Amino acid sequence: xxxxxxxxxxxxxxxVLVIELGLPVMAGITEGLEDVGAEVVTLHDPxxxxxxxxxxAALATVLGPDLAPVLVVxxxxxxxxxxxxxxxxxxxxxxxxxxxxxxxxxxxxxTALGRRMKPAGxxxxxxxxxxxxxxxxxxxxxxxTALEGQRGLMKSVARxxxxxxxxxxxxxxxxxxxxxHFDAAELAAKGDAVPIALGRRPDARAxxxxxxxxxxxxxxGGVTGATLMIDGGEWMVP
Amino acid sequence: xxxxxxxxxxxxxxxRVAIVTGASGGVGRGLARALALAGARVVVAARGPAGGxxxxxxxxxxxxxxxxxxxxxxxxxxxxxxxxxxxxIFGGLDIVVHNAASTLARPTPLEEINDALWAEQAGVSxxxxxxLAHAALPYLRGTGRGRFLVLSSAQGQHGGAMNPAYxxxxxxxxxxxxxxxxEWGPHDIVVNALAPAALTDAAKAYLEADPERxxxxxxSFPLGRMGDMRDDIGPAAVAMCSDLWRYVTGQTVNVDGGxxxxx
Numbered sequence: 491x492x493x494x495x496x497x498x499x500x501x502x503x504x505x506v507l508v509i510e511l512g513l514p515v516m517a518g519i520t521e522g523l524e525d526v527g528a529e530v531v532t533l534h535d536p537x538x539x540x541x542x543x544x545x546x547a548a549l550a551t552v553l554g555p556d557l558a559p560v561l562v563v564x565x566x567x568x569x570x571x572x573x574x575x576x577x578x579x580x581x582x583x584x585x586x587x588x589x590x591x592x593x594x595x596x597x598x599x600x601t602a603l604g605r606r607m608k609p610a611g612x613x614x615x616x617x618x619x620x621x622x623x624x625x626x627x628x629x630x631x632x633x634x635t636a637l638e639g640q641r642g643l644m645k646s647v648a649r650x651x652x653x654x655x656x657x658x659x660x661x662x663x664x665x666x667x668x669x670x671h672f673d674a675a676e677l678a679a680k681g682d683a684v685p686i687a688l689g690r691r692p693d694a695r696a697x698x699x700x701x702x703x704x705x706x707x708x709x710x711g712g713v714t715g716a717t718l719m720i721d722g723g724e725w726m727v728p
Numbered sequence: 729x730x731x732x733x734x735x736x737x738x739x740x741x742x743x744r745v746a747i748v749t750g751a752s753g754g755v756g757r758g759l760a761r762a763l764a765l766a767g768a769r770v771v772v773a774a775r776g777p778a779g780g781x782x783x784x785x786x787x788x789x790x791x792x793x794x795x796x797x798x799x800x801x802x803x804x805x806x807x808x809x810x811x812x813x814x815x816x817i818f819g820g821l822d823i824v825v826h827n828a829a830s831t832l833a834r835p836t837p838l839e840e841i842n843d844a845l846w847a848e849q850a851g852v853s854x855x856x857x858x859x860l861a862h863a864a865l866p867y868l869r870g871t872g873r874g875r876f877l878v879l880s881s882a883q884g885q886h887g888g889a890m891n892p893a894y895x896x897x898x899x900x901x902x903x904x905x906x907x908x909x910x911e912w913g914p915h916d917i918v919v920n921a922l923a924p925a926a927l928t929d930a931a932k933a934y935l936e937a938d939p940e941r942x943x944x945x946x947x948s949f950p951l952g953r954m955g956d957m958r959d960d961i962g963p964a965a966v967a968m969c970s971d972l973w974r975y976v977t978g979q980t981v982n983v984d985g986g987x988x989x990x991x
Contacts, residue, residue: 541843576911577858577861577862577908577911578861578862578865580858582804582855582858582859585854585855585858586850586854586855589854589858589900589904590850590854590855590900593850593896593897593900594843594846594850596896597838597841597846597892597893597896600838601838601839604838604839623903624903624906625906626903626906626907626908626909626910626911626978627907627910627911628907628910628911629911630907630910630911631904631907631908631911633907634903634904634906634907635854635857635900635901635903635904635907636900636903637903638899638900638902638903638904638906639896639897639899639900639903640896641899641903642883642884642885642887642895642896642897642898642899642900642902643892643895643896643899644887645886645887645895645899646838646883646887646888646889646891646892646895646896647838647892648887649887649888649889650837650838650889650890650892715887728991
């Protein structure tokens, strides 16, 4: 990369919701969305992990009773899920909190978003997660279980809501582009001489935010249910 | 279609001991019979004694060794007891096949999934994996024969439109398999998932009700049919649990007659 990248898909004056539960990964992305003119509201409310009515109430605090964002970027990666621990050292309570609860939380959040976005007849929802959930690794059984479950849910709901004009996609980003949390983890990596084609991590502010903005633009309206690897060409799958 | 010639698989699992959950009927029964035909001694782990005993009877009628152990896979203590009984009766444990699925895994729109429905389905799909992995690990590791096979579904890969909870859980199981394969690799344990297109009784009834629909549906299968649970799905499971597939781990294998070629 020779210089700063400017996201080209304008969201001038458009309402964008950034939802983050648990591990903070959204700071650069929020800035990038503001760079392209979006009116960004952020939601870090712990009520997102509660019952459906609490999720609806949390959304109402930032969106009022009926506002529908054109773009939602969300990361639901709670502390229990992000804590790397071998499965045989994980008790049942922790397992549920780390592996299955995040999928249920994603269901509730999507249900609440759908009530706003489907009647509006348009909108893009982008899950953001570290690519390591697709690859797996020691100590990551709960993390891979939870995030792959959320990704499967995304596909199912993308099919259910497609006719309404709402798209759902998944961005699998290089983990260290999102957070330093995984710096000490034993991450799986391609064993090639040049493991990352671009030779660098993606820039969250310019490139991950740019991807999100493009998905919310008319040009991105035909993409739904997709898993978009934004890892600089590390894995190149499928 | 001709039946499977099981002489080609005879002995592949001789000396191995397997637990198959949800083996009181359907795919689980087909898998249990297949593993036994390949020489494994099979514990049929299921809640229903009638179906479980029937599976054992079929295994024995086919010359194999089977044992029914009443098991609720959502109950950690019950799973521990089943593993302990297996080791006590058969002298060890080499293969765990988690096939059990919730009877509530029916098409349900996202907005109608309540906490009770989720808890039941997540219990069978995810809690059970936790229980089985914890209980089985001491016996699976270090022998080079340890196999942990999860029955998944292509819906978890392509996104089932009608059943978000089932789709999410089957996708979650795929994530479980990928990470556990990396975690248990140093223990020389192979961890995989199998996604079948099986001609279950329910599928058979659905298709038989409308022959025209059946003809149309079968056009999507390059092999022109859904898989027989013992003779089409079973041999793949046998191979995955045998030494033949000892270098394949962390994978989800679609055993579907070629239905999903894009996954």
